[in-house]
Amino acid sequence: xxxxxxxxxxxxxxxxxxxxxxxxxxxxxxxxxxxxxxxxxxxxxxxxxxxxxxxxxxxxxxxxxxxxxxxxxxxxxxxxxxxxxxxxxxxxxxxxxxxxxxxxxxxxxxxxxxxxxxxxxxxxxxxxxxxxxxxxxxxxxxxxxxxxxxxxxxxxxxxxxxxxxxxxxxxxxxxxxxxxxxxxxxxxxxxxxxxxxxxxxxxxxxxxxxxxxxxxxxxxxxxxxxxxxxxxxxxxxxxxxxxxxxxxxxxxxxxxxxxxxxxxxxxxxxxxxxxxx
Amino acid sequence: xxxxxxxxxxxxxxxxxxxxxxxxxxxxxxxxxxxxxxxxxxxxxxxxxxxxxxxxxxxxxxxxxxxxxxxxxxxxxxxxxxxxxxxxxxxxxxxxxxxxxxxxxxxxxxxxxxxxxxxxxxxxxxxxxxxxxxxxxxxxxxxxxxxxxxxxxxxxxxxxxxxxxxxxxxxxxxxxxxxxxxxxxxxxxxxxxxxxxxxxxxxxxxxxxxxxxxxxxxxxxxxxxxxxxxxxxxxxxxxxxxxxxxxxxxxxxxxxxxxxxxxxxxxxxxxxx
Ligand SMILES: Nc1ncnc2c1ncn2[C@@H]1O[C@H](COP(=O)(O)OP(=O)(O)O)[C@@H](O)[C@H]1O
Ligand SMILES: [Mg+2]
Numbered sequence: 001x002x003x004x005x006x007x008x009x010x011x012x013x014x015x016x017x018x019x020x021x022x023x024x025x026x027x028x029x030x031x032x033x034x035x036x037x038x039x040x041x042x043x044x045x046x047x048x049x050x051x052x053x054x055x056x057x058x059x060x061x062x063x064x065x066x067x068x069x070x071x072x073x074x075x076x077x078x079x080x081x082x083x084x085x086x087x088x089x090x091x092x093x094x095x096x097x098x099x100x101x102x103x104x105x106x107x108x109x110x111x112x113x114x115x116x117x118x119x120x121x122x123x124x125x126x127x128x129x130x131x132x133x134x135x136x137x138x139x140x141x142x143x144x145x146x147x148x149x150x151x152x153x154x155x156x157x158x159x160x161x162x163x164x165x166x167x168x169x170x171x172x173x174x175x176x177x178x179x180x181x182x183x184x185x186x187x188x189x190x191x192x193x194x195x196x197x198x199x200x201x202x203x204x205x206x207x208x209x210x211x212x213x214x215x216x217x218x219x220x221x222x223x224x225x226x227x228x229x230x231x232x233x234x235x236x237x238x239x240x241x242x243x244x245x246x247x248x249x250x251x252x253x254x255x256x257x258x259x260x261x262x263x264x265x266x267x268x269x270x271x272x273x274x275x276x277x
Numbered sequence: 278x279x280x281x282x283x284x285x286x287x288x289x290x291x292x293x294x295x296x297x298x299x300x301x302x303x304x305x306x307x308x309x310x311x312x313x314x315x316x317x318x319x320x321x322x323x324x325x326x327x328x329x330x331x332x333x334x335x336x337x338x339x340x341x342x343x344x345x346x347x348x349x350x351x352x353x354x355x356x357x358x359x360x361x362x363x364x365x366x367x368x369x370x371x372x373x374x375x376x377x378x379x380x381x382x383x384x385x386x387x388x389x390x391x392x393x394x395x396x397x398x399x400x401x402x403x404x405x406x407x408x409x410x411x412x413x414x415x416x417x418x419x420x421x422x423x424x425x426x427x428x429x430x431x432x433x434x435x436x437x438x439x440x441x442x443x444x445x446x447x448x449x450x451x452x453x454x455x456x457x458x459x460x461x462x463x464x465x466x467x468x469x470x471x472x473x474x475x476x477x478x479x480x481x482x483x484x485x486x487x488x489x490x491x492x493x494x495x496x497x498x499x500x501x502x503x504x505x506x507x508x509x510x511x512x513x514x515x516x517x518x519x520x521x522x523x524x525x526x527x528x529x530x531x532x533x534x535x536x537x538x539x540x541x542x543x544x545x546x547x548x549x550x
Binding site for chain 1: 446448449452454455457458466467471544546547
């Protein structure tokens with residue numbers, strides 16, 4: 001695997017407070033500073049996020065790991081621009097986030113394909129909505145569908161695809177816009193174990209080739225360890241980033257990694273830190 | 278396994294697909310119904326005023342297709358076209374208003390609170406109850422007839438439109454936005470598009486309702502229309518003509534529903550085989 005002892009897979013986190021400036025060298029893709037969010041329902045407040053600091057370098061793969069209900073989705077939706085933070089600032093590639101933008105594409109737990117469109121028309125939705133339907137984009141849509149293994153399913157409707165295929169179609173639909181940042185909200189959580197592993201491997205491959213910035217939300221320790229360069233561990237509500245762990249497993253990573261002693265130890269360590277968060 | 282006796286079916290059924298099989302059974306059921314009707318009318322009731330046979334009904338239907346009824350009036354084809362015109366006009370106007378109200382209900386919470394009680398009150402009311410008051414308000418021309426049909430359509434369309442628009446997951450709208458669609462584009466191409474199958478379902482329901490109220494409508498001083506024919510024939514105990522009128526209403530209703538079903542299949546790929 002190219003990594004010596006299993007200790008080296010894990011570097012102690014530098015601590016949450018340093019995070020905003022703690023993006024790795026290179027340009028900053030996402031910067032979140034001092035973000036808090038409280039939801040009000042029936043006059044009762046739920047504080048979902050408290051003073052979040054997070055910096056993500058361009059091309060970095062960062063996981064948000066935390067228990068269910070700790071505010072991971074809320075943070076992702078704020079970065080996506082779907083909801084506004086009560087306090088704090090978010091910027092993407094230096095520009096303040098004030099709403100959704102094509103530079104940041106979100107993938108949800110359900111693939112949310114448009115059921116009335118074929119896979120190909122789903123992929124073309126983004127360009128068409130911006131009046132960019134031409135020979136070139138159509139060619140790119142076909143190429144992307146082939147990349148995600150749906151070359152023979154271009155004219156199929158979502159209900160005719162399997163769960164994994166739908167997720168791959170959703171990925172192709174996101175990638176056609178060439179987003180610099182992918183925001184993924186537990187995208188594989190609803191899949192069966194085998195399909196989930198396939199999708200994780202597929203994502204590793206894709207990231208290795210494209211090197212886009214990814215913010216990936218999960219509550220699965222193994223998934224976080226396998227995919228990320230850095231894992232941000234969140235505390236239960238109100239969500240705060242309490243620990244940041246650098247994952248220094250060599251890349252490219254693949255299937256075989258899952259069974260190495262190094263990986264198992266890393267998983268164990270992450271689980272321990274999550275429990276004490 | 279496949280040779281087990283339980284799955285043995287006649288060749289024609291076994292060879293066909295599920296849909297074709299469904300059709301065959303339905304057709305057989307209609308034929309059986311007609312035979313029971315014929316036998317009951319001919320050998321059990323034996324009184325054409327109480328119950329004409331299907332053969333006699335079709336005979337009357339064909340005879341009056343080209344012959345005026347009552348003398349000096351329209352032919353059956355003319356009556357059918359008159360009723361069809363009223364139903365389609367009332368349905369179109371009612372759908373338009375109902376869809377607009379439903380869209381506003383989905384868009385504005387307070388608007389929904391305002392119209393909800395009216396919809397809940399008017400929905401179960403029988404159209405017949407409004408006939409006298411509509412005559413007082415709008416006279417005896419075409420207007421009260423079309424209004425009566427439209428009034429039945431509006432609440433049904435409003436409810437199904439609002440439900441269709443409400444039923445779209447927020448994630449799908451967010452998804453469209455982050456793929457680059459403007460709010461306007463998302464409204465038309467995602468929100469309304471996603472609600473279309475349910476809106477068409479509402480249309481099928483209200484098309485049925487429109488035919489249901491045609492007899493009530495044509496009690497309003499009508500001189501033509503299938504409801505008028507049925508009422509008129511009833512006064513002369515011409516039962517076979519009543520049945521002929523009912524048969525035409527059934528066929529027209531089926532035909533219009535088939536058009537809407539086609540549209541629904543076209544708009545909703547999950548309904549296609
Ligand atoms: N729209 C909302 N209205 C009220 N409360 C919400 C809303 N969205 C999320 N919350 C609350 O905020 C907390 C964090 O939610 P979420 O970000 O979805 O958590 P996670 O994705 O980590 O499971 C939860 O307690 C949830 O109930
Ligand atoms: Mg969540």
